Amino acid sequence: MDKFNQPIDAAAVPRFAGSTTFMRLPLAPSAAGLDIALVGIPWDGGTTNRAGARHGPREVRSQSTLMRRVHHVSGLEPFSIAQIADVGDVSVNPIDLHDALKRIENGLSEIIAHGSIPLCVGGDHLTTLPVLRAVACRNAVGMIHFDAHSDTNDTYFGNNPFTHGTPFRRAVEEGLLDPKRVVQIGIRGSIYDPGEHDWAREQGMRIVYMEEVVRRGVEDVMAEARQIAGNGPTYVSFDIDCIDPCMAPGTGTPEIGGFTTREAQQMVRLLDGVTIVGADVVEVAPPFDIGGITALAGATILFELTCLAAKQVSKSRTATVPGSAGAPR
Amino acid sequence: MDKFNQPIDAAAVPRFAGSTTFMRLPLAPSAAGLDIALVGIPWDGGTTNRAGARHGPREVRSQSTLMRRVHHVSGLEPFSIAQIADVGDVSVNPIDLHDALKRIENGLSEIIAHGSIPLCVGGDHLTTLPVLRAVACRNAVGMIHFDAHSDTNDTYFGNNPFTHGTPFRRAVEEGLLDPKRVVQIGIRGSIYDPGEHDWAREQGMRIVYMEEVVRRGVEDVMAEARQIAGNGPTYVSFDIDCIDPCMAPGTGTPEIGGFTTREAQQMVRLLDGVTIVGADVVEVAPPFDIGGITALAGATILFELTCLAAKQVSKSRTATVPGSAGAPR
Amino acid sequence: MDKFNQPIDAAAVPRFAGSTTFMRLPLAPSAAGLDIALVGIPWDGGTTNRAGARHGPREVRSQSTLMRRVHHVSGLEPFSIAQIADVGDVSVNPIDLHDALKRIENGLSEIIAHGSIPLCVGGDHLTTLPVLRAVACRNAVGMIHFDAHSDTNDTYFGNNPFTHGTPFRRAVEEGLLDPKRVVQIGIRGSIYDPGEHDWAREQGMRIVYMEEVVRRGVEDVMAEARQIAGNGPTYVSFDIDCIDPCMAPGTGTPEIGGFTTREAQQMVRLLDGVTIVGADVVEVAPPFDIGGITALAGATILFELTCLAAKQVSKSRTATVPGSAGAPR
Amino acid sequence: MDKFNQPIDAAAVPRFAGSTTFMRLPLAPSAAGLDIALVGIPWDGGTTNRAGARHGPREVRSQSTLMRRVHHVSGLEPFSIAQIADVGDVSVNPIDLHDALKRIENGLSEIIAHGSIPLCVGGDHLTTLPVLRAVACRNAVGMIHFDAHSDTNDTYFGNNPFTHGTPFRRAVEEGLLDPKRVVQIGIRGSIYDPGEHDWAREQGMRIVYMEEVVRRGVEDVMAEARQIAGNGPTYVSFDIDCIDPCMAPGTGTPEIGGFTTREAQQMVRLLDGVTIVGADVVEVAPPFDIGGITALAGATILFELTCLAAKQVSKSRTATVPGSAGAPR
């Protein structure tokens, strides 16, 4: 088992001690040799209302020290079947939006070049755009997107096309997302314009309002989501504001009536089988958090995503490299 | 569309900028010409335990800047079909209970005299009594009442008949409420006296305990509620403590085991069709709030009520003034 | 009715006034003459991560001033059918773990010697071990245990057998618990080792994961729990972290995806009929709490447990002392 | 030494354990036999802006558990030279101002009747009026008053003569205070009206602005204060808002530029020699406090006042009862 990186053992070093990398894993200088790269994107320059997600990676790291080694439901031990590490934060620029988008794309491209699956912690939702530019540099990908907001607006404040309310309109326009393989789950709350969601639907994106999830149940909706994503490469984007503000108050644009964390965990587990080429947890804004509970929710979702990705890595290794049974690259 | 007041556009002026009226609407000097008057009642002199609801209107206004123009489920655009404004706070007196009750009644009477529907933000629940004195000045009204507490106690601290635990007993005694058309939903928590709820039932009021809502479901209970209210003029009173304290901690008398905001939104939406002559959101007590989430819940419920009232106004205008299709008065 | 201790009447003395004993009951010098003894155990020396539960009894007392006299669902009036008091805190030692365990056991033994049922407020979960040493001093007892964690680990930090992660392994080893009559409900979250829960199951303990509760529903699970406990003497241990961190953030080891307080209340009410020989509410850690909501949840669960115990006392008095109908001992 | 009440020993029972009376002293059923009665006045019905001082006594009690037995500067051991206890809270009425003032006066009159010196913890500053009615029931007293505000306004909100901004105007009018023996120290901040302080000065009261204290130094100002009070019976009123809001944020009407706690302690110690017939610490409003620091400041000032009063009691006992050296009554 120890051929892979192991987290610091909390029965030896208490959780409040030691350094605060993602899940107490080693801090790697690059993604070289990693199956899965946990990476922070501390930038919120696309935020139109309350900034603060720039502090997200630090707090999610801190709360992720509560994660342990084994998933209690699936029995999966991600750190025993895949090589995983914290690769630190990508370079950002809090003052210059265009430079920041470029730096983030470069940082992710380097991870992708190593063949690692990036699991990102934002940062506001605009950070997903440069991540997609790196992940979908060759072909458009599908996306399963958990959020209170569709984030497919066009422009803000005169003609600004790049904000955390517009990434997925840009991503479709840039050919990064295949809109027919995109599903947005949990959308809710008042909107600016009656046509706001129409554009998305016209592209072929599927919007599942929270009310529909409540009516149909999580399992049914996730079955549809898996079908929409199909077998192709798929990105998973988890905006923490899909969760109810009482469970995730530390975010910039809270909307009441959200998911419980129980539902969120169940939804993420039901992604099993989807071909994940990258994922993120975004919009954790610690200055508005209370007692770290939003960052804890973010860290736990990151653990769930890590389990999924590790299983996929392990499976694919067994399948494709028959002679080398699970050896790390 | 622009014949009616429009909220400040957040894609032009960010939500953290500009003044903080209810839903970013204009501040009107009076209710003259308004279909719907949003009004604050910053008074908590009837509070028997933790005061603070006096600060409710200010914080609900602040959080209401997060509301947008269109209801995502119904597609309703309240500000396009009714003339709505913030008319400021009624005059109050934090030191003299009887003077305060008179001032509040006078403030509301003026709104009523303009033919506007008042949507009030308290203040503690005793503020509903003078509001009812204004709203039901001619005839008793029905009431759909969301709350953890029945608020039909008799007296406190020797013989005080006026506290936030007694308004509805007084309202029935004063002939403001028709008890047979009153339903209280979500009542829960330990009570002072076994006979506490009996008085209400003896008058003909219907108490639906939280446990009954959980058993029957929100839709079924709301169908009964609509039947109880019938077609007559009905007041809607929403005590924020009907919501669970984790989602609405900023209140004076929290009781665990409450509604989720998701259920609360659904219940309010199911009021569609009830003849609303006034409504309130009360007991938001910011000094006990956390990160503004209680005020955000209050603001969103206010938005839901505004949509209902706007639809009703629009319908009634079409119905009764055939030649003047939707023109503002 | 007044032959039993009554809480201070909030309609005479406001809740923010007067002293802060459990539920505003008298502070008794000992358990002599009491049917039920409410007792604090302000100790958290077994905590492996975030300490703070030492402050639990004080804050639960403070929030318990919100409790009233009558249970709104069952109509039960616990203070009218049983002699109940706050007996203060047992002696503790924050510096010496072994001395503390001895002091707690002694304190509880004294309560047991008076024939009172102890309802304890911790303190971390290791405090349950000395309580069980007192309660089960003659025979092993069954246990219905609500928690996010099984607390059946073996050792920590080199060979420390006594932490808040190990009490039930020790209790089984010491013959205090009959593992076949133990059920753990709500267990969830990542675990250290795949075999962590196997030991418990091998002893015959039943672990019901949160996911199973969600699938089967609370009523079905509690029916099984009552069957497991059977008619024998049973201890009820309620770790506040079984509740979701958004509703109970004030705890040392939060796990998302927990029970709602509504479910928690329902589960505790469904203990009706179990022979309770003692109970506790543990792991309320006020330094991590927000607005007192965790302590309020703890206080309300304590009220629910008090109702159960009072009913049991009253029943057993009627049954066993036919001539003295309900008189206090 | 043990002939007097002793606080619980923190080297035996940790500070977080046990009940939370003032300074861990016994809770006495009445003031009978006490030299000094520590009493809570949980009422803030006179507050014109932010209420919350009703919660003051409870939090000051909680923080006062940090007090120890010996004053480190004077070496005084108050609990060894005077009989002191917590007599609980006086009866109040949060709903009816006039009834509340009467109840508070009655509560204090009973303490006075026992010959005890009352040291009160408010409550808002209007509570000082009924206290003075009891303390000065026979003759006007002098007053040394620490505050940011003169509290000598006339009326509010139409003609309300009784608010926390008016007590000392009323007290002078009622003949309770001898204005020539009144000094107000630390007054600062913007005022309503240029004539606001003139009335006070016209009565003969001395107002020492904060700026004058800074210029002259605390010792010089306190020498003048002692001279103004002279040898006659003097009341000491300590409004916590005299301290800077960063050190005492938990108050209703904060004014920046206040005293440090170091200066406050020094000023109170320099009251040595004044004939104290009663004192209070008021306007501690916990809902606006942060981490209990305001209540801690209040508790420590209460300890300083207790030392002064105990010394005075001890001296007077030696002086007037030569044969019974220090025996408790």
Add this chain to the structure above:
Amino acid sequence: MDKFNQPIDAAAVPRFAGSTTFMRLPLAPSAAGLDIALVGIPWDGGTTNRAGARHGPREVRSQSTLMRRVHHVSGLEPFSIAQIADVGDVSVNPIDLHDALKRIENGLSEIIAHGSIPLCVGGDHLTTLPVLRAVACRNAVGMIHFDAHSDTNDTYFGNNPFTHGTPFRRAVEEGLLDPKRVVQIGIRGSIYDPGEHDWAREQGMRIVYMEEVVRRGVEDVMAEARQIAGNGPTYVSFDIDCIDPCMAPGTGTPEIGGFTTREAQQMVRLLDGVTIVGADVVEVAPPFDIGGITALAGATILFELTCLAAKQVSKSRTATVPGSAGAPR
């Protein structure tokens, strides 16, 4: 007196009621006719570390409702001698730095065009640059600058010349500031580079470290500051982080060892006689504030500046328009 705008009277409308303009003054549609324009600049796009100052204007407005009409030391009544109003927030753009700087400059230019003195509430310190572009559009001005940081760095994050750490280097380069008439007071804390302050000194700017203020005293330093500013037009820039973080925690770059608010008030009062052509209070970042104390400090400094500006306006009116004694323009 009432020829000028008056704040809402708190003895009629309590401070928690009514709208939250600066100091409860009317909200004016433009600066036309105003002697002094209070204006918000809700923008923090130049922040290199913790953002949040975009929320500054809203919270300073809220806390400014605690200001009253008369300065207790000078006796000055600003609202009786000058026409003052809140002109709302200037237009900003949270997404585009260059557009934002242009919008802010335009907003201020309009105020300047009306001949009003702008008193600004930021916003981060980069907002002072476009304000200076408007205020010093014809001639360079002097500046008295209270801050923990010199803010004369050159570039950040590759070559970004515009951040809240660089405004005064840019302002000197652009000829907006006359460096010989600039004094920076309270500078402290570790710095990036030994030459960081040398550039400023080489231009002729005077840096007074906090340690020098402590050694010489506030009066002496302010005498020097007045001499440096001389009789020419002078801008006053007050960065809230000049105050100690315990008194002003709500800021992005706290440095311990700062001014007390008492010293800050004294320093601002000692600006009397300086020719103020504009002023600001910047870097109040509410998401990091505690109980509103930073915003309260900001609001009170704004009141002090308003008194100074009103006195200057009144004096100049008397001097220059002999026949029209004090009439508003």
Add this chain to the structure above:
Amino acid sequence: MDKFNQPIDAAAVPRFAGSTTFMRLPLAPSAAGLDIALVGIPWDGGTTNRAGARHGPREVRSQSTLMRRVHHVSGLEPFSIAQIADVGDVSVNPIDLHDALKRIENGLSEIIAHGSIPLCVGGDHLTTLPVLRAVACRNAVGMIHFDAHSDTNDTYFGNNPFTHGTPFRRAVEEGLLDPKRVVQIGIRGSIYDPGEHDWAREQGMRIVYMEEVVRRGVEDVMAEARQIAGNGPTYVSFDIDCIDPCMAPGTGTPEIGGFTTREAQQMVRLLDGVTIVGADVVEVAPPFDIGGITALAGATILFELTCLAAKQVSKSRTATVPGSAGAPR
């Protein structure tokens, strides 16, 4: 310059990004080659009241990211004249006091063995005892000790000799401290027993009460302190509770009337010339902190101590290794 470890440059990587070691220095696997080792001691098992200092190192690291490279008063650049790194946390045991003391001593002994000067961040004050066992393993050292408490009590809770109230009594008894070379500065607050400080004085320790510091001034007291320490090896222990609770609320045993951070910085700077063999900042308890200000104060004091130690290292290197001018070992 780059022959020594440099902190991450905040003008390239923003302060909210990257990992959170002490002052953004590299994390070294051991103290080998270091002049100065920054080390965390996350343990608070000696705490008698409010625990939480176990979380101190993590939060001080986080706040220390605000430190820059150059001391603005002395111009000293510590990272250019000494080899400094974060060596992580020593091993601890939160459950077993004796084992923890041994582990801490071992961890420090290893640092000492490398010839590095340890600058420790606690942890509660009992951690200083095992540090002294390592530092003074050969000869007793002197100590300059900043604190509100003397920490020379004897035993607690029955006969516990090891608590955070007793370390210096033990250290004298064990011959680790030369009491004649020990000075305690800032001691204040009520005490348990009149003889509590007598023991310390009898050993020859010098206690300087806060009141004496206020009277004599910081410079005079520190001159005496330097004289007491003399030229011998001296340990510096900085208990954060020497600072006033408003500036350092995050601590277990707050006492009002403390030092300002300005005074604290000045005192530490006046240690220049003392031969520092080790130092610590202890009792930072984040669960009781507000907005990180206590941890920020702790981090800044650590920076001041680092500057002192670096200067001493640099001086001694020049002095003792004439041929190798400043080369790192």
